[in-house]
Amino acid sequence: MKKIILLFTFVIFTSAAFAQISFGxxxxxxxxxxxxxxxxxxxxLKSSFQFGAFLRLxxxxxxxxxxxxxxxxxxxxxxxxxxxDDIKLKTIQIPFxxxxxxxxxxxxxxxxxxGPSASIVTEKTLERTGDLVNNxxxxxxxxxxxGLQIGAGVDVLMFTLDVRYNIGLTxxxxxxxxxxxxxxxxxxxxxxxxxxx
Numbered sequence: 001m002k003k004i005i006l007l008f009t010f011v012i013f014t015s016a017a018f019a020q021i022s023f024g025x026x027x028x029x030x031x032x033x034x035x036x037x038x039x040x041x042x043x044x045l046k047s048s049f050q051f052g053a054f055l056r057l058x059x060x061x062x063x064x065x066x067x068x069x070x071x072x073x074x075x076x077x078x079x080x081x082x083x084x085d086d087i088k089l090k091t092i093q094i095p096f097x098x099x100x101x102x103x104x105x106x107x108x109x110x111x112x113x114x115g116p117s118a119s120i121v122t123e124k125t126l127e128r129t130g131d132l133v134n135n136x137x138x139x140x141x142x143x144x145x146x147g148l149q150i151g152a153g154v155d156v157l158m159f160t161l162d163v164r165y166n167i168g169l170t171x172x173x174x175x176x177x178x179x180x181x182x183x184x185x186x187x188x189x190x191x192x193x194x195x196x197x
Contacts, residue, residue: 020057020058020059021055021056021057021197022054022055022056022160022195022197023053023054023055023056023195023196023197024053024054024158024160024193024194024195024196024197025051025052025053025193025194025196026051026052026053026054026066026068026160026162026191026192026193026194027049027050027051027191027192028049028050028051028052028068028162028189028190028191028192029047029048029049029050029189029190029191030047030048030049030050030070030071030072030187030188030189031046031047031187031188031189032046032047032048032072032073032074032166032185032186032187033046033074033185033186033187034073034074034076034087034172034173034183034184034185046071046072046073046074046075046088048070048071048072049071050068050069050070050071050093050189050191051068051069052066052067052068052069052070052093053066053067053068054066054160054193056195059101060100060101060104061098061099061100061101062098062099062100062101062111063096063097063098063099064095064096064097064098064099064113064115065094065095065096065097066093066094066095066096066097067092067093067094068092068093068094068095069090069091069092069093070090070091070092070093070119071088071089071090071091072088072089072091072119072185072187073086073087073088073089073185074087074183074185075087084128084129085126085127085128085136086125086126086127086128086129087124087125087126087141088124088125088126088127089119089121089123089124089125089141089172089185090121090122090123090124091119091120091121091122091145092119092120092122093117093118093119093120094117094118094119094120095115095116095117095149096115096116096117097113097114097115097149098113098114098115099111099112099113099114099153100112100113107156107157108154108155108156108157109154109155110152110153110154111152111153111154111155112151112152112153113149113150113151113152113153113162113164114148114149114150114151115148115149116146116147116148116149116169117146117147117148117149117166118144118145118146118147119144119145119146119147119185120143120144121141121142121143121144121145124138124141125138126138126141136173140173140174141172141173142170142171142172142173142174144170145168145170145172145185146168146169146170147166147167147168147169147170147185148166148167148169149164149165149166149167149189150164150165150167151163151164151165151189152164155195158194158195158196159192159193159194159195160192160193160194160195161190161191161192161193162189162190162191162193163188163189163190164188164189164191165186165187165188165189166185166186166187166188166189167186168184168185168186169184170184171183171184172184172185
């Protein structure tokens with residue numbers, strides 16, 4: 001972990017020395033789904049808003065670290081039983097994106113990007129409806145979740161609009177009493193940012 005942080009810091013400072021810098025706040029709309037490796041359990045989408053800040057270093061090729069406060073989760077519904085588990089995770093999401101401008105005008109440009117994302121879970125909530133009691137609880141939910149984000153964006157003047165897809169790389173919920181949930185979080189995000197400088 002220390003090596004990753006040192007590499008992250010080195011890339012930022014090296015890029016800053018030679019690159020154009022943009023910084024600003026952003027807000028967005030987020031949908032997430034906890035996928036599950038069990039055919040008898042369905043998982044529904046949850047949607048929420050997010051907010052954060054971004055730092056963009058570079059012109060045609062750029063790096064963009066971010067810090068976002070995001071609510072993620074999903075609803076587990078077994079098809080043969082009358083209960084639901086509604087899981088909500090409040091996270092600090094830290095993507096590190098590498099992107100390129102593919103179409104560049106003076107007032108607008110089109111970008112593509114991708115990169116890893118770490119979500120630090122700050123609050124876990126599990127609400128159950130129905131009579132069946134199972135042993136799935138907040139203690140079975142991981143505290144650090146890794147993902148991969150890919151997407152495209154448009155910049156117009158000082159505004160930046162991104163559309164991205166998050167692919168879960170690590171399990172949110174692993175095994176519970178010998179039953180493998182193999183649950184990962186996936187979802188879409190649309191965000192609008194304002195480049196202060």
